Amino acid sequence: MASAAERMFPKLKPEQIERAAAHGHIRRVQEGEVLVEAGAQNTRFFIVRTGRLEIVRPPGTDEHLVAPLGPGQFTGETSMLAGRRGLVRIRAKEAGELIELEREQLLALVQTDSELSEILMRAFILRRVELIARGYGDVVLLGSMHSPGTLRIKEFLTRNNHPYSYIDLDRDSGVQELLDRFHVSVQDVPVVICGGDVVLRNPSNDQIAEYLGFNDAIDQTQLRDVVIIGAGPAGLAAAVYGASEGLDVLVLESNAPGGQAGASSKIENYLGFPTGISGQDLAGRAYSQVHKFGAQVMIAKSAKRLKCDGKPYAIDINRGLPVPARSIIIATGAQYRRLSLENLAQFEGNGVYYGATFVESQLCAGEEVIVIGGGNSAGQAAVFLAQTTKHVYLLVRSSGLADSMSRYLIRRIEETPSITLLPHTEVTALEGTDRLERVRWQNSKTGKVETHEICHVFVMTGAVPNTRWLDGCLALDARGFIKTGPDLSHDDLAAAHWPLARLPHLLETSLPGVFAVGDVRAGNIKRVASAVGEGSIAISFVHQVLQE
Numbered sequence: 001m002a003s004a005a006e007r008m009f010p011k012l013k014p015e016q017i018e019r020a021a022a023h024g025h026i027r028r029v030q031e032g033e034v035l036v037e038a039g040a041q042n043t044r045f046f047i048v049r050t051g052r053l054e055i056v057r058p059p060g061t062d063e064h065l066v067a068p069l070g071p072g073q074f075t076g077e078t079s080m081l082a083g084r085r086g087l088v089r090i091r092a093k094e095a096g097e098l099i100e101l102e103r104e105q106l107l108a109l110v111q112t113d114s115e116l117s118e119i120l121m122r123a124f125i126l127r128r129v130e131l132i133a134r135g136y137g138d139v140v141l142l143g144s145m146h147s148p149g150t151l152r153i154k155e156f157l158t159r160n161n162h163p164y165s166y167i168d169l170d171r172d173s174g175v176q177e178l179l180d181r182f183h184v185s186v187q188d189v190p191v192v193i194c195g196g197d198v199v200l201r202n203p204s205n206d207q208i209a210e211y212l213g214f215n216d217a218i219d220q221t222q223l224r225d226v227v228i229i230g231a232g233p234a235g236l237a238a239a240v241y242g243a244s245e246g247l248d249v250l251v252l253e254s255n256a257p258g259g260q261a262g263a264s265s266k267i268e269n270y271l272g273f274p275t276g277i278s279g280q281d282l283a284g285r286a287y288s289q290v291h292k293f294g295a296q297v298m299i300a301k302s303a304k305r306l307k308c309d310g311k312p313y314a315i316d317i318n319r320g321l322p323v324p325a326r327s328i329i330i331a332t333g334a335q336y337r338r339l340s341l342e343n344l345a346q347f348e349g350n351g352v353y354y355g356a357t358f359v360e361s362q363l364c365a366g367e368e369v370i371v372i373g374g375g376n377s378a379g380q381a382a383v384f385l386a387q388t389t390k391h392v393y394l395l396v397r398s399s400g401l402a403d404s405m406s407r408y409l410i411r412r413i414e415e416t417p418s419i420t421l422l423p424h425t426e427v428t429a430l431e432g433t434d435r436l437e438r439v440r441w442q443n444s445k446t447g448k449v450e451t452h453e454i455c456h457v458f459v460m461t462g463a464v465p466n467t468r469w470l471d472g473c474l475a476l477d478a479r480g481f482i483k484t485g486p487d488l489s490h491d492d493l494a495a496a497h498w499p500l501a502r503l504p505h506l507l508e509t510s511l512p513g514v515f516a517v518g519d520v521r522a523g524n525i526k527r528v529a530s531a532v533g534e535g536s537i538a539i540s541f542v543h544q545v546l547q548e
């Protein structure tokens with residue numbers, strides 16, 4: 001079996017090189033010639049025929065050899081498929097002959113040659129994983145464990161698979177020197193330093209995406225066959241099926257690919273992954289697949305308003321021109337319910353969390369934690385956190401878990417001695433100054449109140465749909481979820497002035513050509529598999545409405 005290094009930097013066979021060559025052209029290079037500069041948009045792919053290339057870390061740091069490439073080896077990693085900026089410099093170590101493919105040609109190659117697609121996609125993904133593991137990025141985050149903004153930015157970069165180095169003000173020595181060098185003070189934290197010179201003080205995710213050029217390759221004003229809003233499992237599935245079936249697809253995502261599933265520590269019931277898969281891994285794979293088929297994804301762009309009074313439809317977004325669309329798939333999912341405690345916001349991201357991933361688990365290793373909720377996400381969080389924390393208190397309002405949680409999770413919880421289930425229990429107060437220090441809870445049956453020195457609370461209590469931005473364009477149910485297909489009554493269609501002789505398709509909303517899939521849809525079963533299923537089904541109806 002090939003070693004990890006061989007899989008990351010494989011050698012193509014002569015016949016494979018010739019097949020790739022048919023998509024591009026031959027290029028001669030001289031010793032020392034720079035083919036791609038670090039930080040430049042990554043649009044060209046090279047295979048070495050003769051000679052030698054070297055991949056080096058960007059200038060500004062001590063130049064460092066990441067990998068040498070000899071005959072049969074090739075450049076590229078996942079940023080290339082998305083047309084984003086590269087993180088390394090590629091230079092000819094020796095004069096020689098290369099095969100050069102533009103990004104569009106590379107996409108055509110991976111879409112049509114399954115053998116080469118497997119080798120290239122695997123190498124691209126492994127290389128990105130390696131860049132992340134080694135922190136070989138162009139971003140330094142200066143932050144503090146006690147600042148919610150730091151956690152937000154860490155999650156944003158991590159979930160967008162962007163490598164970064166982290167320096168903690170409370171732990172790392174020599175920080176003052178760095179603060180002085182960039183003229184920033186402790187009050188500015190979190191600070192993001194991009195490319196060694198741009199200094200962003202507590203930037204929004206949108207600003208970070210802009211400075212890192214996440215959306216540079218995308219023309220948002222181009223009229224698309226389908227615009228998908230939300231890049232959770234439902235939106236990503238729709239993008240993969242749409243793009244693979246020849247549609248021009250653009251996805252808008254407020255935060256990072258993967259949605260709620262991306263925040264899940266381990267998904268164990270998704271078909272095909274018998275040992276489970278983390279939400280981050282599932283999202284990362286899906287995201288590469290989306291790019292392989294040529295769909296584009298705008299990161300840190302939220303749909304703010306749907307212009308539904310004429311065709312083509314258009315979507316207003318934060319900062320930027322409206323995005324026109326011949327058809328739309330809404331896959332914006334749902335958001336966690338929050339605890340109704342006055343000072344909750346003070347501790348959000350600073351002791352109160354809505355996801356239990358590796359990032360949060362590092363913050364509370366060896367300590368006691370509270371998980372609130374009786375559903376599957378609460379159960380998973382409790383089981384996951386029990387592996388690294390001292391003790392998990394699982395608080396539920398009802399008398400037990402049987403009605404709300406999968407049987408396998410209930411069994412795990414019962415069998416884990418470091419999890420204590422507390423039924424009929426609710427958190428009544430959060431206390432602390434800079435960060436959460438104490439939690440009070442009450443048993444509603446006995447009235448008994450207890451206070452514990454616990455600094456980490458994971459709230460997993462269900463969700464409300466992300467539909468406020470629709471502003472009356474679509475028929476919603478009483479809880480704000482989008483009604484589709486047979487769930488739309490005659491009254492709903494009459495109120496929406498449904499203009500067609502046919503009834504809405506399955507998953508179609510009260511507006512022709514606008515679909516809703518996944519957790520945001522009324523009546524949806526809130527699972528990764530159903531979100532993926534609905535996203536892919538919607539595409540078959542998109543084809544039909546585009547013919548109308």
Ligand SMILES: Cc1cc2nc3c(=O)[nH]c(=O)nc-3n(C[C@H](O)[C@H](O)[C@H](O)COP(=O)(O)OP(=O)(O)OC[C@H]3O[C@@H](n4cnc5c(N)ncnc54)[C@H](O)[C@@H]3O)c2cc1C
Pocket residue numbers: 229230231232233234235252253254255256257258259260261262263264265266267268269270301302303304331332333334355356376377380466469517518519520525526527528529531
């Ligand atoms: C912690 C946790 C664990 C879970 N574990 C499991 C499990 O093990 N198995 C299982 O089957 N299911 C699990 N689920 C449920 C599953 O994750 C969801 O059912 C699934 O993610 C729904 O997918 P979706 O694409 O419909 O929505 P989401 O995953 O919610 O994705 C919606 C996306 O839309 C984006 N968005 C929202 N509003 C806008 C806007 N206005 N503009 C642009 N983008 C927007 C969001 O940022 C998000 O990325 C879990 C959920 C959680 C929270």
